[in-house]
Amino acid sequence: MNAAAQTAPAPVAWAGHAQGSRGYRRLIAALACAGVATFAQLYSAQAILPRISAGLGVDPALAALTVSLATIGLAAAVLPWSFAADRIGRVRAMRIGMVTATALGLLAPLSPSFEVLLALRLLEGAGLGAVPAVAIAYLSEEVGRAHAAVAAGTYVAGTTVGGLAGRLVAGPLADAAGWRAGILAVSVLGAAAAAAFIVLAPPSRGFVPAPAAGGLRAGAGDVARRLGAQLRSGRLLVLYAQAFMLMGAFVAVYNYLGFRLEAPPFGLPTAVVSLVFLAYLSGTFSSGLAGRAAARFGRRPVVVASTLAMAAGAIVMAAEPLAVVLAGLVVFTAGFFAAHGIASGWTGALATTGGAQAASLYNLFYYAGSSLLGWAGGVVFHGLGWAGLAGCVAAAALTTAAASAAVHRA
Numbered sequence: 329m330n331a332a333a334q335t336a337p338a339p340v341a342w343a344g345h346a347q348g349s350r351g352y353r354r355l356i357a358a359l360a361c362a363g364v365a366t367f368a369q370l371y372s373a374q375a376i377l378p379r380i381s382a383g384l385g386v387d388p389a390l391a392a393l394t395v396s397l398a399t400i401g402l403a404a405a406v407l408p409w410s411f412a413a414d415r416i417g418r419v420r421a422m423r424i425g426m427v428t429a430t431a432l433g434l435l436a437p438l439s440p441s442f443e444v445l446l447a448l449r450l451l452e453g454a455g456l457g458a459v460p461a462v463a464i465a466y467l468s469e470e471v472g473r474a475h476a477a478v479a480a481g482t483y484v485a486g487t488t489v490g491g492l493a494g495r496l497v498a499g500p501l502a503d504a505a506g507w508r509a510g511i512l513a514v515s516v517l518g519a520a521a522a523a524a525f526i527v528l529a530p531p532s533r534g535f536v537p538a539p540a541a542g543g544l545r546a547g548a549g550d551v552a553r554r555l556g557a558q559l560r561s562g563r564l565l566v567l568y569a570q571a572f573m574l575m576g577a578f579v580a581v582y583n584y585l586g587f588r589l590e591a592p593p594f595g596l597p598t599a600v601v602s603l604v605f606l607a608y609l610s611g612t613f614s615s616g617l618a619g620r621a622a623a624r625f626g627r628r629p630v631v632v633a634s635t636l637a638m639a640a641g642a643i644v645m646a647a648e649p650l651a652v653v654l655a656g657l658v659v660f661t662a663g664f665f666a667a668h669g670i671a672s673g674w675t676g677a678l679a680t681t682g683g684a685q686a687a688s689l690y691n692l693f694y695y696a697g698s699s700l701l702g703w704a705g706g707v708v709f710h711g712l713g714w715a716g717l718a719g720c721v722a723a724a725a726l727t728t729a730a731a732s733a734a735v736h737r738a
Contacts, residue, residue, distance in 0.1 A: 351470075352479075354529070354530050355467070355528075355529065355530055356482050356483070357524075358524070358525045359463055359466075359479075359525075359529075360483065360485070360486030361486070361522070361524040361525040361528065362426065362459045362483075362486070362521070362522075362525045363459070363463075363483055363484070363486030363488075363490045364487075364493060364517070364518075365429075365430070365459070365490065365517075365519075365521035365522040366426070366456045366490060366518075367490035367491040368490040368497070368517055368518055368521070369429060369430070369433050369452065369515060370398055370399065370456055371395065371491050371495060372494035372498040373394040373449070373511065374495060375494070375495035375496070375502070375602065375605075376498050376499060376511070377395070379502045379506065379507035380394060380445075380507045383506060383507050384441075384442040384445070385442075386442055390442070393446055393449075394446065394449050396699065397446050397449050397450040397453065398449045398450065398452055398453035398456070399453060400450065400453065401450040401451060401452065401454040401456075402454065402457040402691075402695060403691070403696060404454065404457075405453070405454040405455075405458070405461070406457045406691045406692055407689070409461035409688070410462065410465070410687065410688035413465070418462050418465060418466035419466065419531060421458050421462050422462050422463065422466070423522075423526055423529075425456065425457065425458020425459060426456070426522040426525065428455040429452045429453075429454075429458075430455075430515060430518050432448050432452040432455060433511070434512070434516075435448055436448045436452065436515065437509070437515075438508075460687075460688075460691045461688045462687070463483060464480060464483070464675065464687040465686075466532065467480060467483060469532065470530070470533060476673055478616075478620055480619060480672060480673025481615045481617070481620070481666075481669040481670070482616055482619065483669075483673075484611075484665060484668060484669035484672065485611075485612045485613075485615045485616045485665075488608050488612040488665055489608075489612055491608060492606070492609065492612075493517065494514050494517075495605050496605070497510070497513050497514050498510035498511065499602060564689075566728075566731050566732055567690060568689060568693040569693070569728065570631075570667070570671055570728040570731070571671060571672075571693045571694040572693040572694065572696060572701070573724040573727065573728050574638065574667060574668065574728060575668070575694045575697040575701075576698060576700060576701020576702055576704070576705070577642075577664075577697075577705075577720075577724045579697075579701070579702030579705070580701060580705025580706070580708075580709075580717060581645070581657075581660065581717075581721060582604075582605075583702055583706065584709045584717060585645070585657065586601045587709070588714045589604070589650075589653075604654070604657060607657045607658050607661045608665075610659075610661050610662040610665075611664065611666075612665070613662065615665040615668070616669075617666070618634060618666035618669050618670050619669060619670070619673075627670050627674050630666065630670050631667050631670050631671060631674075631729075631732050632729050632732055632733050634670070635726070635728050635729035636725070636726070636729050637660070637663030639722040639725035639726045639729070640659060641656045641657065641658070641660025641662075642656070642719075642722040643656070643718060643722050644656030644659065645657055645660065645714075645718050646719070668694075675687050675689075701724075705717055708720050
């Protein structure tokens with residue numbers, strides 16, 4: 329009896345799904361669907377803001393709140409979702425979030441007033457927050473470490489497809505049948521993608537539930553300890569600063585490039601200007617490519633090269649010929665999504681504890697940059713023109729490249 333006990337093999341730690349295995353393929357496909365479900369619904373209103381403004385009798389600034397409040401809801405919810413996922417599981421948290429958000433999205437076209445629409449968009453964004461809050465932690469626990477960067481890049485590629493699909497589906501339908509039809513179509517798309525995630529996502533094998541907190545004080549102390557561990561890491565802080573600055577720069581470019589292209593010397597119609605979102609496809613390609621490059625060369629050189637590409641693209645966009653501007657936009661977009669794909673997955677690898685919280689803090693800074701710097705870019709644009717905005721965007725990218733090169737030297 330004792331001899332048998334002594335010779336019994338020790339439990340083997342879960343090493344993650346190997347690249348190419350059935351579990352790996354299902355997980356990657358599931359997270360790609362989650363990215364589509366989340367970001368198609370989150371950004372769909374951006375393509376139909378003029379229709380919302382005219383249909384509900386509000387000015388353009390108020391109409392833009394349908395995008396901003398969804399993003400704010402997501403940013404506010406990522407940390408609560410990360411703690412909930414530590415208790416109930418990664419897959420379950422994402423399922424609840426996507427189902428709730430999709431239900432709210434299907435109700436949005438029935439809104440009797442603008443105020444009800446804003447409330448639904450805020451709550452929808454909070455539900456969608458489950459995916460960016462948990463996806464990277466789930467991926468880090470379920471994929472072998474050697475392939476985590478590739479898997480993270482594939483997930484980010486799914487988010488680019490989702491963001492593009494939401495805009496391209498909503499716009500034409502809104503022109504043909506009104507903004508309610510546009511939002512409804514994207515919500516149906518989100519429902520289909522959420523259903524695919526539920527079917528495909530393999531159960532967690534590397535997840536260890538967090539112990540129940542002993543009362544309110546103990547729970548607050550646990551939260552503070554987990555967040556403090558992430559905020560004391562210089563390497564994680566650099567990634568959070570990168571998320572804040574690069575996402576802010578990215579949103580500023582896409583917010584105000586349309587104003588430049590509709591004005592002289594270009595004078596393009598709005599329908600043509602809306603096609604600039606097709607540049608997102610370069611991000612779909614570059615995020616997957618960056619993941620494979622990081623697996624071969626390491627994350628640090630890929631992040632630095634990607635942010636340098638962003639800076640170069642921003643500088644090129646200051647030129648006058650339209651073809652050169654569009655080429656710069658493609659390079660800028662590809663560089664952004666490559667850097668984001670690597671950095672978002674890197675947070676889970678660097679966090680020794682509280683991987684979900686590390687990823688959620690990344691998303692918190694990411695969407696804070698979208699809200700704050702995306703707005704501040706308008707101040708620069710109106711004061712210094714497009715050249716001034718392009719210079720500020722390039723400076724932000726160069727600063728993060730230098731910080732990453734210095735801090736992640738090891």
